[in-house]
Each structure stands twice: as C-alpha cells, then as structure tokens.
Amino acid sequence: MRGEAGGPGRGEAGQGRPAHPRRETVLVTGAAGFIGSHTAVELMAAGHHVVGVDNFANSSPGAVDRIRALAAGGGSFEFVELDLRDRAALAAALRHCPVDAVIHFAAKKAVGESVEIPLDYYDTNVNATLGLVETMLGHGVNRLVFSSSCSIYGDAASVPIREDAPARPTNPYARTKWMCEQILADVCHRYPDWHVTSLRYFNPAGAHPSGLLGEDPRGVPNNVLPYIAQVAVGRRAELSVFGDDYPTPDGTGIRDYIHVVDIAEGHRLALDALGEAPGHRVINLGTGRGTSVRELLDAFAAACGRELPARVVARRPGDVAELVADPSLARELLGWKATHDVAEMCRDAWNFQRRNPNGYADGPAGATTSTNDNDNQRDDRGDGDDR
Ligand SMILES: NC(=O)c1ccc[n+]([C@@H]2O[C@H](COP(=O)([O-])OP(=O)(O)OC[C@H]3O[C@@H](n4cnc5c(N)ncnc54)[C@H](O)[C@@H]3O)[C@@H](O)[C@H]2O)c1
Numbered sequence: 001m002r003g004e005a006g007g008p009g010r011g012e013a014g015q016g017r018p019a020h021p022r023r024e025t026v027l028v029t030g031a032a033g034f035i036g037s038h039t040a041v042e043l044m045a046a047g048h049h050v051v052g053v054d055n056f057a058n059s060s061p062g063a064v065d066r067i068r069a070l071a072a073g074g075g076s077f078e079f080v081e082l083d084l085r086d087r088a089a090l091a092a093a094l095r096h097c098p099v100d101a102v103i104h105f106a107a108k109k110a111v112g113e114s115v116e117i118p119l120d121y122y123d124t125n126v127n128a129t130l131g132l133v134e135t136m137l138g139h140g141v142n143r144l145v146f147s148s149s150c151s152i153y154g155d156a157a158s159v160p161i162r163e164d165a166p167a168r169p170t171n172p173y174a175r176t177k178w179m180c181e182q183i184l185a186d187v188c189h190r191y192p193d194w195h196v197t198s199l200r201y202f203n204p205a206g207a208h209p210s211g212l213l214g215e216d217p218r219g220v221p222n223n224v225l226p227y228i229a230q231v232a233v234g235r236r237a238e239l240s241v242f243g244d245d246y247p248t249p250d251g252t253g254i255r256d257y258i259h260v261v262d263i264a265e266g267h268r269l270a271l272d273a274l275g276e277a278p279g280h281r282v283i284n285l286g287t288g289r290g291t292s293v294r295e296l297l298d299a300f301a302a303a304c305g306r307e308l309p310a311r312v313v314a315r316r317p318g319d320v321a322e323l324v325a326d327p328s329l330a331r332e333l334l335g336w337k338a339t340h341d342v343a344e345m346c347r348d349a350w351n352f353q354r355r356n357p358n359g360y361a362d363g364p365a366g367a368t369t370s371t372n373d374n375d376n377q378r379d380d381r382g383d384g385d386d387r
Pocket residue numbers: 029030031032033034035036053054055056057058059082083084085104105106107108109124128147148149150200201202203204223382383384
C-alpha cells in the first residue's frame with residue numbers, strides 16, 4: 001500500500017498558505033542547512049514559532065542571520081547550537097522550550113562519503129534519530145516529519161516511481177534513511193498516538209527568491225546545481241559530467257529536480273496534515289518531470305547568460321540512468337504540487353550565488369568579492385544527484 005498508513009486524503013485543497021489553524025512551536029533539526037533554512041522561513045510565514053538546532057557541520061551561522069532577516073507573517077525563530085547526537089543537550093533545549101512537533105533534517109547526505117566513512121553516517125543519521133525519538137518520547141512530543149530520500153529506491157525498475165516501489169538502497173547513506181523509516185514505523189506501531197510522515201525528496205535545488213538564502217555547503221558541493229553555480233561564479237573550473245552513455249535521450253543521467261521553496265511548502269503542509277492520520281506514512285516530493293544533466297547545464301547557462309565549461313568523464317559506480325517521482329500521493333494526501341520549474345530553480349540559484357559568491361561568508365546582505373578556489377571535484381555525489 002502506498003503511504004504505509006492510510007487516513008483520509010485532502011483532495012485538491014490546501015496548496016498556498018491558508019490561515020493557520022493554530023500557531024505551533026516546531027523543532028527544526030538541521031535548521032541552518034539548505035532545506036531546513038527554507039523550511040524555517042516557510043513555517044514562520046505561516047505564523048509558527050521555530051526552534052532551530054544545528055551544529056554547523058555542513059552550514060554556517062550566517063544562515064541563521066538570514067533566516068531571522070526573512071521572518072514574516074507573525075512567526076518567530078530561536079536557535080540553539082547543538083549536536084543532535086548529544087541527547088542531554090537536546091533534552092535541555094526541549095525543557096527550555098517545549099515543542100508541539102518536530103521536523104528532522106539534520107543528517108549527513110553525501111553518497112560517496114558514506115561509502116568512505118559509513119560509521120559516521122550511521123552515527124549521525126541513525127543514532128541521532130534514535131536519540132531524537134527517545135527525547136520526544138520523554139517530552140510527550142509525538143508528531144514528526146522526517147527527511148527521507150529517493151535514494152531509497154536505488155535503481156528503480158520503472159519510472160515514475162511510486163511510494164510502493166521496492167526499497168533497494170545501494171549505499172550506506174540510502175540505508176541510513178531506509179533504517180530510519182523502519183525505526184519510525186516500529187515506533188508508530190508501538191505508540192499508536194504517534195503521527196509520522198517520511199518525505200522522500202527527489203533532487204532539491206534552487207534558492208529563496210530573495211537571494212538571501214540558498215545552498216552553501218562547506219567545501220566542495222556534493223549536489224550538481226550548487227556545483228554548476230560555483231562554476232558560473234568562477235569558484236570552480238568546470239563541471240565533470242559523470243557519463244554520457246546512459247540510455248537517456250542525450251546520454252546523461254536524468255533526475256527530478258524540485259525547487260527548495262516547493263519542498264519547504266511540502267513540509268508545512270505535511271506538518272498540518274500530521275493530525276489526519278496516526279502511524280507512519282511515506283510520501284514522495286518530486287515534480288514528476290525529469291531533466292538531464294545537459295539540460296540542467298543549458299538551463300543554468302541561460303540563467304547566468306553564458307556558456308559554462310563542462311567535461312564528460314567516466315560514469316560513477318552506483319549511479320543510475322533515471323530517477324523521477326510519481327508525486328500524485330502528495331497531491332492526494334497533502335494537497336501539494338510543485339509549482340516551480342527548472343528555469344526558476346536556475347534563476348534563483350544563480351541570483352543567490354551571484355549576490356553571495358562566497359556564500360554566507362559574504363555577510364548579512366551579500367558582498368561582491370569572489371574567490372577562486374578551484375578544488376578538484378570530489379567523487380561525493382549529492383543525495384540522488386547524477387551529473
Ligand atoms: N539535498 C538533497 O539532495 C536531499 C535529497 C533527499 C534527502 N535529503 C535529506 O534532507 C535533509 C536536509 O538536507 P540538506 O540538503 O538541507 O542538507 P544540509 O547539509 O544543507 O543540511 C543538514 C544540516 O544538518 C546539520 N547537521 C548535520 N549533522 C548534525 C548533527 N549531528 N547535529 C546537528 N546538526 C547536524 C548540518 O550542519 C546542516 O546544517 C537531510 O536529512 C538529507 O539527507 C536531502
């Protein structure tokens with residue numbers, strides 16, 4: 001069965017930002033990260049109080065300042081720097097600020113790195129999730145939205161991919177996400193008053209239209225779009241396209257890129273819908289449209305107004321030809337549908353990158369200096385990415 005736990009669908013209702021039934025206090029783990037920061041802004045715009053936590057393992061305090069700068073709609077934000085694996089610190093944060101629900105983003109997400117240091121991945125992704133759930137149990141919090149991933153599907157037999165496609169994780173990162181989903185299903189089985197939704201994202205990309213928030217990973221980007229953006233701004237020499245001999249129209253891998261603002265909205269709607277169905281349910285967040293690496297590069301070139309250097313290199317082991325979501329369950333259960341296309345993702349990602357060539361290190365409003373640290377591109381593919 002798709003979605004694992006049933007419950008009434010919400011039909012076509014709900015897209016957009018309706019008046020919120022009640023202001024909630026929401027713990028957002030990984031709040032300084034790419035998706036967490038955009039979701040914090042989305043939740044504030046809906047009037048919620050957000051308690052963000054992060055240890056800046058893959059982000060920086062600058063993101064917290066930008067989130068605060070974008071507060072609107074009556075919402076508010078407070079931030080606690082902590083490592084989610086530190087259960088005492090998390091419990092203290094929840095004692096200090098009781099929350100109604102949790103959105104759990106904090107994780108490590110580089111597929112290639114997960115093969116190199118699997119124990120770190122199990123520790124950060126699985127062990128921290130166990131600690132979070134235990135702490136929630138101890139504080140009477142039983143509503144959770146969990147960041148899962150399309151990488152759970154591995155090399156899917158057919159596209160578009162529905163939630164009832166078999167899980168075939170092919171690397172430690174994907175296995176950590178699959179394990180967390182199973183843990184959450186078991187918790188819901190044991191505690192029937194728990195409400196959990198695991199959102200399996202396809203390829204989040206883009207940036208906030210303000211140009212204040214975007215993807216600013218530490219070191220070499222693991223995802224293809226921020227990598228292209230750093231090529232465009234002169235921080236990296238060229239994009240390596242990993243294989244052009246896939247069985248796709250132009251030979252490069254096809255992925256379902258989804259605007260981060262759409263993803264953030266999906267979290268707000270998933271949070272609102274948690275009360276509708278007890279138990280654990282699984283929902284894809286994707287657009288249902290595939291874009292090849294070449295098409296993405298062309299779209300970014302159009303956005304920034306110049307051709308971008310790229311070189312085809314060998315395929316990477318474990319990469320698959322095509323991953324595209326069937327997003328119909330999200331529409332049925334959450335009333336959610338992606339509304340931004342790849343051109344808008346490239347426009348917004350470029351707007352962020354050109355205003356902040358060095359990311360959040362450029363300060364509150366973004367400066368115009370540029371660096372040229374053309375690191376060699378690592379073989380750390382981002383979650384679900386192919387290039
Ligand atoms: N971006 C993608 O392509 C993608 C696709 C599918 C799923 N996801 C999942 O979505 C979530 C968010 O991804 P993102 O792209 O925003 O990544 P990100 O790296 O930008 O954000 C993750 C945040 O978690 C923080 N963090 C890591 N370990 C922590 C710890 N021990 N304690 C506290 N904070 C910690 C990092 O500092 C970072 O700010 C992750 O769970 C990821 O696996 C991402």
